[in-house]
Amino acid sequence: MVASVCIRLGFWQLDRLSQRRERNAALARAMEAPALSLTPDSLRAVAENPERFLYRRVAVQGEYDFRGTALLRGRARRGTPGVHLVTPLRIDGSEAALLIDRGWVPSPDATTVDLRRFRQPGEVALVGYLQLLPSASAGEALPLRIELDGYSVPTFQRLDRIAYRETYPDSLLPFYLERVDEGDAAPTPPVGAPPPVLDEGPHLGYAIQWFSFAAIGVIGFLIMVRRSRTTS
Numbered sequence: 001m002v003a004s005v006c007i008r009l010g011f012w013q014l015d016r017l018s019q020r021r022e023r024n025a026a027l028a029r030a031m032e033a034p035a036l037s038l039t040p041d042s043l044r045a046v047a048e049n050p051e052r053f054l055y056r057r058v059a060v061q062g063e064y065d066f067r068g069t070a071l072l073r074g075r076a077r078r079g080t081p082g083v084h085l086v087t088p089l090r091i092d093g094s095e096a097a098l099l100i101d102r103g104w105v106p107s108p109d110a111t112t113v114d115l116r117r118f119r120q121p122g123e124v125a126l127v128g129y130l131q132l133l134p135s136a137s138a139g140e141a142l143p144l145r146i147e148l149d150g151y152s153v154p155t156f157q158r159l160d161r162i163a164y165r166e167t168y169p170d171s172l173l174p175f176y177l178e179r180v181d182e183g184d185a186a187p188t189p190p191v192g193a194p195p196p197v198l199d200e201g202p203h204l205g206y207a208i209q210w211f212s213f214a215a216i217g218v219i220g221f222l223i224m225v226r227r228s229r230t231t232s
Contacts, residue, residue, distance in 0.1 A: 003215075013206040035059050035127065040093035043173065046130065047096075050175040056130045060098065060177065062091040063123055066115075068168030070143065070154040072101070073111045077191065081110035085118055085190045086159065088168055089126070089177075097168070099133060099159065099176035100126060103190030112146050112153055118190060128179040128192070133172065135161040143167055 036042060036053070038060035046053045065088045072084035082104050088097035107113045143154040143166050154167040161172055181192035 038091065038098070040091070043091065043094050043096075043098075046175060047173055050130070050132055053130050053175070054132060057127070058130055058177065059125070059127050060089065060091065061123055061125045062089040062098070064088070064100075064120055065090050065097060065168075065170075066119055068097070068164070068170070069115050070156060070164070070167050071111070071113065071115075072159065073144075073155045073157065075104055075110065077104045077106075080106055081108060082106045083110060083113055083155070085113070085115075086156075086176075088170070088172065089124075094173075096171040096173045098173050099164070100128075101131075101159070101176060101178045101193070103179055103181070103187075103192040105189045105191075111155055112148050114148065115153060126177060126179050128177040130175050131178050133159060133161045133174050133176045135174075 036046075036056055036058045038046070038058050046056075068088040070086050072086060075082050075084045085102040085105050087100055087102060089100050090097055102118070105113050105118065142163050143156050146153045146155055156163065159176060161174065164172060179190075179192045180194070181187040
């Protein structure tokens with residue numbers, strides 16, 4: 001019975017490995033595709049089926065709406081604590097705003113940072129990967145507000161479309177842009193995200209372990225049976 005359980009777990013890990021490889025292949029195709037320029041028309045197309053454009057490399061222009069700036073707390077980079085800076089982007093011709101994860105900023109407590117240092121007025125041109133903007137049940141991901149130098153800084157553990165309304169009442173698109181830094185060996189904060197790692201994870205190793213346990217169990221059982229027969 002133990003061996004059969006181990007065998008099932010081994011095949012389960014192989015199934016996980018197959019899913020991981022399919023995911024990696026889909027992400028690789030998305031990242032290798034030509035950059036998609038986000039215009040009002042393409043924004044509507046992406047909004048209708050955002051899963052189809054997951055990790056698609058896109059370029060967009062617009063102006064930051066600093067009323068909705070927030071922080072993602074607890075984001076380390078190379079062992080240094082920090083936060084991610086998030087700001088809605090207003091795009092001409094679009095009624096809904098696009099959330100931009102602008103990148104990592106150092107923060108000793110991994111919770112707060114002076115947002116005024118990172119105001120970037122005027123039109124900006126950004127490049128990044130599209131990510132889904134999930135919607136949790138009401139109250140599951142409400143922001144934690146921190147008072148800093150007389151103004152309130154909303155912080156989140158993770159992005160959430162419904163919870164973000166506590167910070168920004170305007171409409172948001174059902175996806176967000178994870179900004180990347182292009183060709184800058186020493187980027188200045190906020191530091192954009194690196195490309196996703198397309199590894200296969202530990203599934204193959206785990207599968208081999210489970211099959212090994214099953215083999216050990218079967219061999220051990222056969223040895224016990226043989227010994228019982230020779231002693232009877």
